[in-house]
Amino acid sequence: MKMNHYAKCMAAGLLCTFMYGTLSAQETDFDLSSQRSEKQDVRAVPGKKIDHQGLIINPTPHQLKVNKENTCPILQGINLKDKQHKFSAYLDFLPTNKKGVKLAIDFGPKAARKAQVKEVSGAYSLIINPKEIILTGYDARGAFYGIQTLKQLTESPVAFQGTLPCMEINDYPDLPNRGVVEGFYGTPWSHEVRLSLIDFYGKFKMNTYLYGPKDDPYHSCPNWRLPYPEKEAQHIKELVEASNRNYVDFVWAIHPGQDIKWNEEDYQNLINKFNWMYDLGVRHFAIFFDDISGEGTNPLKQTELLNRLTEEFVKVKGDVSPLTVCPTDYSKLWANPTEKGSLAIYGKTLNPEIKVFWTGDVVCSDLTPETLDFINSRIKRPAYYWWNYPVTDYIRNFLLQGPVYGLDTSLTAQETCGVISNPMEHGEASKLALYGVADYAWNIADYNAIDNWERGLAELVPDATDAYRTFAIHSSDTENGYRRDESWETQTFRIADWNDAAANTLEEEFKKVESVPARMENGCQNKALLNELQPWLTEFGKLGTRGKQAIELARIYRSGQDDALFWTKYIQNIMTPEDRKNYEAHKSGTLKLQPFYEYAMDDMAHGYLKKLSGKVPNDYKGIGSFSSAHTVQTKLMFDNDSTTFYTSGIAQKPNDWIGVDLRDVRDVTEISILQGRNSKDDVDYFDHAVVECSADGQNWKALTSELNQQYIIHWQGAPEKARYVRLKRLDSKRTNYASVRSFDVNPLRPDNLGFTLEADTLSKAVYAFDNNLGTSYQSTKAIAFGVNKDVKAYTLLTNQLPAPIKCVQLDKKGKVLSETMIETPYARIELADKNVNQIRLEGKAEIFEIVPIN
The missing domain is CATH 3.30.379.10 (Chitobiase/beta-hexosaminidase domain 2-like)
Known part of the structure; x- marks a missing residue:
């Protein structure tokens, strides 16, 4: 992909980090923050499966x-x-x-x-x-x-x-240029994967392999002026030879813009590098000026250089094809649309034979007539479409295995001179998408996304196609940014909308998901592909098990007859911190399967605790104006972990807001919010905002004055009756994402519990009494709590106990009134008599909730 710092996944990870906003490419350094679509519509995949009667050809012949x-x-x-x-x-x-x-x-x-x-x-x-x-x-x-x-x-x-x-x-091909750019950030492909892919390009009639890995130091800074070392040079030569055998143009790209000096010395450095590459067999060249800042962004200097290279290198050699360039303003998101903009300067001054890359309205976006009209009218030639799909350098915990769609089927070579795909760092796993790109670029009008995908699955994994299809159909979405349809054949539901037939069907799908890793292991003959998929397949199988068990648990929950059995099964199906860490590192099923599991477990926990306690639990829900505010991603605001965060996933705009549904009208007396991904220099936050509350979601009352550039927000005051609390954006020029690490309403502390508490870590021990099964306290030795007068018993909900724990009941003087051993995760603690003043639980236990019974 095309940003100069690839994102890091956070520890408990939900999303990759994003830096900087929609500033001009010439005004700031870059990272993957610009790898974003300004819309998050999940468009349905077009097309339908066709019976080819045993005759399979890709690309589709005219x-x-x-x-x-x-x-x-x-x-x-x-x-x-x-x-x-x-x-x-x-x-x-x-x-x-x-x-x-x-x-x-x-x-x-x-x-x-x-x-x-x-x-x-x-x-x-x-x-x-x-x-x-x-x-x-x-x-x-x-x-x-x-x-x-x-x-x-x-x-x-x-x-x-x-x-x-x-x-x-x-x-015949519709477009003269059809192929792949190795232009992502991250681990470059191995030499073996590159050779395998070149054979793949030839087989499916792609004619371009543009070599431009961002992390190749001899392609970019700091060594673009230097020749490749002997081993790397030999590899380049072998890639050229393999490309020639497959009638693929090996295009070697250089990325000099970050530190280029517009002088004769650097011009000669560039000529020298081109000559070295020419001697290795390269006959096709590209220059990238993307993702840079400073003097290198000067469009007049860029076109002057390109034109001079055309005259003094391309034409002099005689057997070198016209150059290709990636401009600094390669996306409409930040391009200057005026006559003074760099694109218009390209149109006026750049040699007409030179091809110009364009990524569309944003960095990852669909290919449309409208975006081509915008660029072509400025550069005065059909643009060369650089499609940032299936690249995942901005979401490196995902694999994109869905159909290729979002490419307009009415286009011709008059509108675009070619389509080139920027794939994932997982080269073998990228072949499914490239199979589609090859089909589209060859025969645009007849392109059928669904049918191509079905054929591609069988092409890549012929002996386990159904298993691969199950994985792929549930491994298509990006969860943020450039959204892709996923799980479109699967219907999920909330527990409140339970239907036996729908539940049975979904259960069978989860069973299929659970079996995929073993079926792929046995049937996928491409071991290189299997190795790339393996970490995701492992987590995918676990997701199938969790989903299946959630449905089994729901049947117990709906019967309402055995609280102990439900709790035992519930804790067996929750994700441990290690489970969640592994899943976050290799995600799939984010559009339907994982949300079903999350919602089902949360909804059952809410109803179960409400039944036990007799009051509405405090498992608050995230809400907001962003589309992602209605997903499980908002749970990161309530996980008591300030290293994780909810992010909007799209640019903030006027009147946006992020908030909390308290599930009931409550007395709100305190609110604490941590904005941004850190509290020092992050840009993804509301820099001008106000905190408001509402009882009905319609009428809002401001609780604070206007807040300017505040990452840490804290309000305390007289009780306000409210069900909803929100942080609302006020007038601002900021167009970054918005992120919130924590959003605490009426935070529970030992001093406002209403009884005494003794534990190793008091700040965390309160989670055992917060009326929320989404939190827990890990007691390593003992926890003791005071007994209020109106309490008759307690329900103790723990995780599986490594060993029995002792329950000791004491009076005011510390005299032991009762000692019992607790061996099960669900236990009822009956008070020995009315003199019980304190209960002490001794031993190791993860305590989810201690529920008083009045």
């Missing part, structure tokens, strides 16, 4: 006529007539046999005109008759693509009996 009545035998092999002696090595998937079916291969303008092949690089004709196969390319690349189509036909189910149906294919 013209395909099949004659099922006649077949061509291929079992005995082919009698090859390679007229220009270039392709025999590419036909190893068919045995050579003089008695086999004749296969004639030719290419060139003359042969292409005769075969009515379109005059476009990569175009070809493939005719399969009972006695011969005729393959004609417009150029050598077209002939190579025809061979790839023939190979896919022989691998299709239709060929299982050793014959192919007779057919005519006349095919």
Whole structure:
């Protein structure tokens, strides 16, 4: 991806960190904060699955006529007539046999005109008759693509009996540039993965591999002026050779802008570097001016340099293709739209042969006619679309395995000269998306997102396709920023809306999820892919188990007959801190599956505690104006951990707010809020705000005066009847995200409990009495608490006990009135008599709640 500091996941992690807002690219340093969409609409995936009747070709051919009545035998092999002696090595998937079916291969303008092949690089004709196969390319690349189509036909189910149906294919690419940019932040691909991907590009008719890994120091600072060391240079040479074999243009990119000096010395440094790369076989070059600040952002200097390189390097060499550039203003989000903006300067001064990258309205965004109209009208050429998908350097705890969509199917080469995908640092796992990008860029109008995805799953994991599909359909969303549809075949519900049939169906899906890791382990033959997926598969299987058990627990909960059984099963299905840490590091199911589990457990905990205590629990809920404020992400404001935070996930705007639903009208006397991801220099907060409360959610009362640049907010006052409390944004120029680490209303402390408390850590021991099952206290030795006069008994709710704990009841003088041993996580403590003044629990126990019974 295209920011200069990739995000770190926080310890208990919900989201990746984001720095800086929507400042101009020329005004500040960058990080992945700009990797954000300003909308969070989760659009449905278009298209539908098609029955191809055993004939699988990717990309989808423009013209395909099949004659099922006649077949061509291929079992005995082919009698090859390679007229220009270039392709025999590419036909190893068919045995050579003089008695086999004749296969004639030719290419060139003359042969292409005769075969009515379109005059476009990569175009070809493939005719399969009972006695011969005729393959004609417009150029050598077209002939190579025809061979790839023939190979896919022989691998299709239709060929299982050793014959192919007779057919005519006349095919060509819609866009001249179709491929992949290794342009993400993070761990660059290994040499082996790069080679594997280059073969993949060739197989599916992608013609561009742009080498620009942000963490390659010889591509960028500090060593862009230096030659590659011997080992790395040899790898580059091997990548060029592999690309040439696959008719892929290996485009080597340099990223000099952060420290370039606009002088003759650095110009010569650049020429020297290009010549070194030329000597390694590179014939295609790009220059990136993205994600920089300072003098390097000067658009006039950039175009002057590019034009001079065109005249003095590209044209002088003679066999080097026109340059490609990524401008500093590569997104509409911060581009200056005026005539003085860098894009307009490009349009007026840049050599028209040079291709210009564009990421769209924002850094991760859909390809639309509107965004191309904006850029093309300024740069005076069809833009080269850099699609930041399926890149995850801004959400490195996710894998994106969903369909490729969001690319307009009405576009032509008149609007965009090409589409290039920026994938994940997980190269093998990126192939599913690249399979779709290849299909789209070749045949735009016929692109079918769902059908392509279904074919891609079978292509990558043919022996465990259903398992891979289950993982992929639930591993598509980003949870923030550039949202992707996920789990669209699964219906979830809240416990209050329980339906037996729906529950049974969902339970079966969770069982499938639970079985995926084992099925993938047994059936996925691509071990490199399996290794990349493995950490996510492990957590995915655990999610299936948790979801399945949540439904089993809900049946017990709904019966309402066995409180002890419910609690025992409940604590077996909660996520431990270690569980949550592991899940946060490798997330999936964030749109439906994990929220179902979270909501189900929370809703049952709320109802269960309300039943035991006879009052509304204090498990407050996050609310707000942002779409993410209605998700489980807001729980991070209430987890008693100031290192985690809820974030809006989109830019703040006028009248935005973040708040708390207290679940009931209460007397509010104190509010404490920690804004931002830290209290020192973070930018994701409301810098001008007010704290308000409301009993009905309609009429709001200000509790504070206007707050300016306050990360730490604290209010105390006379009781206010309120169910809702919020922090509301006032007039501000800030467009960053908004983040809140904690939002405490009526924080519980030992001095306001209403009884005495003794424990190792009093500030945490109050969690045993906070009327909230979402918190707990880890007692290592003992905890003692005073007994109020109106209490007759207590219900003790703990986690599984490592050993029995002792319950000691004492009178005012400290005399022991009763001693009992507690061995189960659910226990009722009956008071020995009316003289009990204090109860002491001795031993190790995680205590969720001590519920008084009056």
